[in-house]
Amino acid sequence: MQNQVPVVEIHELSKHYGEFVALDNLSLTLNRGSILGFIGPNGAGKTTTIRILVGLSRPTSGYARIGGADCVREQTKVRRLVGYMPDKFGSYDNMRVREYLDFFGAAFGISRRERQKRVAEVLELTNATWMQDRYVESLSHGMQQRVGIARTLLHNPEVLILDEPANGLDPEARIEMRTILLRLAAEGRTLIVTSHILPELARICDRIAIVAGGKLRAVGTLQEVTRELSQRRTIEIQFLNSATIAAAAGRLRPMLEHDAEITVSETESIIRCRTAANDEKLTELLRHLISSGDLVSQFREVAGDLEEAFVSAAREAEAERTEKAAAKAPVAEVAR
Amino acid sequence: MNGCLIIVERELLALLRSGRTLVILLAVSIAFSVIVFLKWPSSGIVDLDGAKGREVFAWLTYAMLAAAILIVPVFPSTSLVTEVRRRTLELLLNSPLSRTSIYLGKALAMLGFVMLLLFATLPALTCCYLMGGLSFTEDVLKLYLFLTLVSLQLIVIGLLVGTYCRSTESALRWSYGVTFAMTIVPWFPDALFPGGTSPIAKGCQLLKLISPIPALMKMLNQGSVGGSGLMESRDPVLWYVGFATLFIVVGSVVCILRLSHSLLDRSRSQGFITDDQDQWVRASRRVLFLVDPQRRSAGIPPFVNPVMVKEFQCRQFGRMHWLLRLVAGCAVLSLLLTLASAQGTESRGVEYTGALIIVLQVALIVLLTPGLASGMIAGEMEGGSWNLLRVTPLTPGRILRGKLISVVLTLALLLCATLPGYAVIMLIKPTLQQQVVQVLICLILAAVLSMLVSATVSSFFRKTAVATTVSYGCLVAIFGGTMLIWMNREAPFGFGFVQQALRLNPMAAALNAMQASGFESYDLIPSSWWITGITSIVLLVILYFQTLRLTRPD
Numbered sequence: 001m002q003n004q005v006p007v008v009e010i011h012e013l014s015k016h017y018g019e020f021v022a023l024d025n026l027s028l029t030l031n032r033g034s035i036l037g038f039i040g041p042n043g044a045g046k047t048t049t050i051r052i053l054v055g056l057s058r059p060t061s062g063y064a065r066i067g068g069a070d071c072v073r074e075q076t077k078v079r080r081l082v083g084y085m086p087d088k089f090g091s092y093d094n095m096r097v098r099e100y101l102d103f104f105g106a107a108f109g110i111s112r113r114e115r116q117k118r119v120a121e122v123l124e125l126t127n128a129t130w131m132q133d134r135y136v137e138s139l140s141h142g143m144q145q146r147v148g149i150a151r152t153l154l155h156n157p158e159v160l161i162l163d164e165p166a167n168g169l170d171p172e173a174r175i176e177m178r179t180i181l182l183r184l185a186a187e188g189r190t191l192i193v194t195s196h197i198l199p200e201l202a203r204i205c206d207r208i209a210i211v212a213g214g215k216l217r218a219v220g221t222l223q224e225v226t227r228e229l230s231q232r233r234t235i236e237i238q239f240l241n242s243a244t245i246a247a248a249a250g251r252l253r254p255m256l257e258h259d260a261e262i263t264v265s266e267t268e269s270i271i272r273c274r275t276a277a278n279d280e281k282l283t284e285l286l287r288h289l290i291s292s293g294d295l296v297s298q299f300r301e302v303a304g305d306l307e308e309a310f311v312s313a314a315r316e317a318e319a320e321r322t323e324k325a326a327a328k329a330p331v332a333e334v335a336r
Numbered sequence: 337m338n339g340c341l342i343i344v345e346r347e348l349l350a351l352l353r354s355g356r357t358l359v360i361l362l363a364v365s366i367a368f369s370v371i372v373f374l375k376w377p378s379s380g381i382v383d384l385d386g387a388k389g390r391e392v393f394a395w396l397t398y399a400m401l402a403a404a405i406l407i408v409p410v411f412p413s414t415s416l417v418t419e420v421r422r423r424t425l426e427l428l429l430n431s432p433l434s435r436t437s438i439y440l441g442k443a444l445a446m447l448g449f450v451m452l453l454l455f456a457t458l459p460a461l462t463c464c465y466l467m468g469g470l471s472f473t474e475d476v477l478k479l480y481l482f483l484t485l486v487s488l489q490l491i492v493i494g495l496l497v498g499t500y501c502r503s504t505e506s507a508l509r510w511s512y513g514v515t516f517a518m519t520i521v522p523w524f525p526d527a528l529f530p531g532g533t534s535p536i537a538k539g540c541q542l543l544k545l546i547s548p549i550p551a552l553m554k555m556l557n558q559g560s561v562g563g564s565g566l567m568e569s570r571d572p573v574l575w576y577v578g579f580a581t582l583f584i585v586v587g588s589v590v591c592i593l594r595l596s597h598s599l600l601d602r603s604r605s606q607g608f609i610t611d612d613q614d615q616w617v618r619a620s621r622r623v624l625f626l627v628d629p630q631r632r633s634a635g636i637p638p639f640v641n642p643v644m645v646k647e648f649q650c651r652q653f654g655r656m657h658w659l660l661r662l663v664a665g666c667a668v669l670s671l672l673l674t675l676a677s678a679q680g681t682e683s684r685g686v687e688y689t690g691a692l693i694i695v696l697q698v699a700l701i702v703l704l705t706p707g708l709a710s711g712m713i714a715g716e717m718e719g720g721s722w723n724l725l726r727v728t729p730l731t732p733g734r735i736l737r738g739k740l741i742s743v744v745l746t747l748a749l750l751l752c753a754t755l756p757g758y759a760v761i762m763l764i765k766p767t768l769q770q771q772v773v774q775v776l777i778c779l780i781l782a783a784v785l786s787m788l789v790s791a792t793v794s795s796f797f798r799k800t801a802v803a804t805t806v807s808y809g810c811l812v813a814i815f816g817g818t819m820l821i822w823m824n825r826e827a828p829f830g831f832g833f834v835q836q837a838l839r840l841n842p843m844a845a846a847l848n849a850m851q852a853s854g855f856e857s858y859d860l861i862p863s864s865w866w867i868t869g870i871t872s873i874v875l876l877v878i879l880y881f882q883t884l885r886l887t888r889p890d
Contacts, residue, residue, distance in 0.1 A: 051890070054727050058889040072889060076729055084727050088720035092650040093503075099649055102635045106642035107728040112635050133609045133632065151724075 005032045007159055007190045008053070013062035015048050015214075022048045024214040025062065030207070032158075035181065035191040037205030039198065039306070041314045045214040046194045047087070050161055053192070054084040066159055080108070083152030087163040089144045091136040097123075097147055098132040101154060108155040115154075122150040126180055142173035149180060159190045166197050178204055198306040210309060213317030222306060229309035229316075235273045235282065237289070238298035242269040248294045255285050272302075339433040343441020348448050351411065356802075357449070361456050364403055368460035371395055376463070386469015393464050393475065394556050400457055400483055401552060405519055406812060407453065408487050410805050412446050412494025413511035414504045416599075421504075426600050435595045439588065443491055450487040454480060478555060482573075486548045489580045490515055492587035499594040504801035505715065509707040512808060516703060522547040551576035627656040643730065643738025651708070651742070659749060666753030686765045691852035693757045694775060698843040700750065701783050702815055706807035708743045709790035713886065714803035722886070732883040740791065747783045771849050774861055778846035781868040785842060786811055788875035795882035815843050822854070831857075839864045840871075 008030035015023040023045045030036050040046050051057035053064050055075040063070060069077040092100065098119060105115035123129040126146045131139065136147065145165055152160055165181070166174050174197070181204055185191055195201050201208065202222055209219040210229065218225045239245050249264050249271050256262070261274040277285070286299050351357050372392060419425035428438055461476060470476060494511045501507035525540035544550055550572035610621050611632045621628045636645045648655065716722035725735060758772045790807040797803040818841040825834045835858050838844035845864035847855040 055889055056723055056726060075889075079727055079729050082727070084724075086720065086723055090719060090721035090724045092646065092719070092721060094650050094655075095646070099633060102633070103642055103646045103649075104724070104728065106636040106645075107725070107730050109729060112638055115635055 006030065007032045007067055008192065009065040010049070010053075011063050013049065013052060013064055014060045015045075015052065015057065016060045021214050023059070026211065026214070026216045028209055028216060028219060030190055030192070032190055033185060033188050034207055035185045035193060035205045037201035037208045038192055038194045038211070039196075039201060039208065039310060040211035041310075041317070044211045044317070046211055047163060049211070050163055050192070050194065054082055054161060055079065080155060081158050083155070083157035083160045085148045085152045085160075085162045085165060087167065089148055091144065093137055095136050096133055097128065097136055097139070100136050100147065101151060104151050105154045110155065118154055118156070122153045125153065125183070126150045127176065141168045142170065145169060145173070145177065146180075153184075157189070159192070160184060161192045163194050164196070165193060166195050166200050174200060198310055202306045208306065210313045212313040213320055215317070217313035217316060218309065226306065226309045229312040232274050232276050234302040235275065236298070236300050236302055237271045237273070237296060239269045239271070240295035240297050242266040244294055245269060245271060248289060248292070251288065251292055252285065255288060339437035340441045340444065343433070343438055344445045344448065347415070347442055347445030351445065351449050360407055361452060364407075364453060365456045365459070367403075368396065368399065368457045371399055372460045372463045386467070389464055389467030389469035392467060393470055396457065396460055396464055397479055397552060397556060400454070400479070401486065401548065402816075403453070404450070404483055404487050404490065405515055406809070408446070408450060408490040409494045409511040409515050410508065411449060412442070412491045413497050413507040414801050415442055415446070416495060416498030417501055417504050417507045420599055426597070429597055435592050439495070439592045439595055442495060443488075443588070446491045446494075447484070447488060450484065450491070454483060482548075482552065482555065485577065485580050488584055492584050492591065493518070496587050496591045499591055499599060505707070505711050505804055508801055508804045513703060516699070519547050519549065520699070523549065545570065545572055545575040546579050548576055548580070625657050627660065629655045629657045641734060641738035641741065643735050644742045647739055647742035659746070663749050663753045666750055667756075670754045670756045686761050686768065687851050688853070690758070690761050690768070690775070690850040691847055693754070694779070694843060694846045694850060694852075697751065697754055697779055698782055698815060698846070701747065701786050702811045704750065705743070705747065705783070705786035706790045706804050706811065708746055709787050710794045710803040710807040711800040712739045712743075712791050712794045713883070714794045714797045715800045717798045718800055726887050732887045733880070735887070736880060736883045740787070743787050743791070747787065751779060751783060771851065774849035775846045777865065778842045778849060781865060781872070782842035782846070784872050785814070785868050788872050788879065789814070792875045792879045792882070795879055795886065815841055818844060835859065839867050842868050
């Protein structure tokens, strides 16, 4: 479903709160029909970016466009193009699900007849028809999240921005949420999803953007991002049998850096190495094993995971922050 | 007992750490200093009979009671609701602390705060004592003990209300409602049936004794203003102390019994819908409800502001069947007022009854409006739905219009339902027609002003409870504060100053139009209308710009 038409364009977006830099020159483009997983540690700048995209916040510099409309200057157009689900549900007391959706439909100027049809459709799409007569505040968190998605879909937006849609959901509800999001992407909608549940994002997103300390650390497919951010790679060496595996591990140790992790699994006849060695070093290592007479049947790199990339980006941001603080400290000392 | 002290420590520390406690204590200290300053003898001659000292003491006493009624309910009413919402009550209930310890701990902590509040009045009372004419044990100590009892009663009311409410806003509203119902409202029935010997009149006289005001008047040797019949033969202090003690004991027991896991386990209706029921159920519900609240709605009609419909839908008593009940209740109240006005005409005159109706209506407006309007924006901010409104194509003007119309319609219904009383007045004395029209204009302006004050206050806060409290404070300052100045019309305030102050109060203008006793000499109309009108327009402009600011990108 994905095509090469850019729907979301973020160009050198910055947001400052006094001296605090919440966003620092963030640039990003997203094509129609893709699902972007927008991840980062708490306070990384995800929600700030989202708030700028939906017109709730004004950038200090740079711009963001959705469907060609500027998020600050053409808000009315942007509001019709975007369906936004914040991390806080925002319910009203004493309102039934149908009334809740009807109100937001009316707020978007949908005619009564069309609204009734749309409400039924979005309830069906989110598997929430059975709860249409229930009071919104009596729903469980998972049910409220579904109603939240139904609300964002009412005006048939092109782009959906979902802030932590899987937060607090049980595994079953999470699977349902995943199915709903994939269905929406299949319909050709563009989705921006933030989440802390990384395996969940890894399963549904075709693109991942990692922000930390207000900066975009990596963007691309899962493989691209993990390769870009992971400082170590995992190598699996499969032997024909486990007879020489302990000796082989001993031979590997001096060839790798001192803090490389080597795990031996005699039952599987596999040695796993977590190392920062580059391709040349690994080639040398394989040659050494073979020349030593070890019966290597497979030598492969295991794809890195998102969690590792996430931690790596967070550490990078933390190191930058510490460096900045250290640079400021002597000035403060002198001033004192 | 140890457990109780743990709660006292936690609650009291939390109270003392909050900024609003400091503001309240400072405000009370300053207000009481101002009273002493205004009443301090200006001439070089000092009276030796202590009359001046007693006069100032009387003023301080009423001010202390007013401060207790206005300030004390805020803290206990929100305490339990906040614990439930933050889910800290379940931690307390799952600890080895007994329910009694939790309750007593909270009540004693609130009492500790009240003590601080009373101590803030000590410098003013000391000045008053120095003027002479007061006995420490007979006057000062008795007063403090009496106010402690009143405050304890208010604390029990607040805590008890807190066990029934789900939100801080409704807890605050109900707390003030019950407090006013038990302190100020018991006065009115006796005023409507003055000096009667009928069972109704006797009942009204007895009802008056549950209020602390007659007891306080007795303590100040001011007799019982408007008192007659039973009031003359019974000691209001003893009656009040007896009633308050009984209320405190019973209220505490009920509150302790209610303080259980059931507070955390309130299930909501799962969504009963009449449309899915049998034919006979649907038919019977249509007859019983007139407008069935459980019927599946057809959706917001075209050309109707969706925000207005939403406001009615999500307001606890905003649905049509509740509005019908409200109008019916007000109509019954109006009939009672009509009956009273017909009975009291001979002895006190139509103007007196008219003045009572005006005071009752304004009291109703002041009591209800903050509940309707102060959560208008603050409530949305608190619940997180304001951002959802911001990302819809609704303009700030449309949002504001929808919200204001929902309050205007409710207030208009309330005012209309109390109109028959005026019809009877005009029937008895047709020459009052023009005055009644003027009174109605004043009442409309009072309602508009109350609504705009509450709504504007709401736009400056992110918590409904704070917005509601500040709204009540502002309205009481406008409608009650100016009346305090009027009460001081002999001294220290001169005629001109009192007239200027009364022009700020539409209720005073209505009383002036009705030629109520004490208001005949002032010339408040139309200047009061102009002032209220211009103030309302200014508030509306502020409210609009606030809404505009709040809907724009941060």
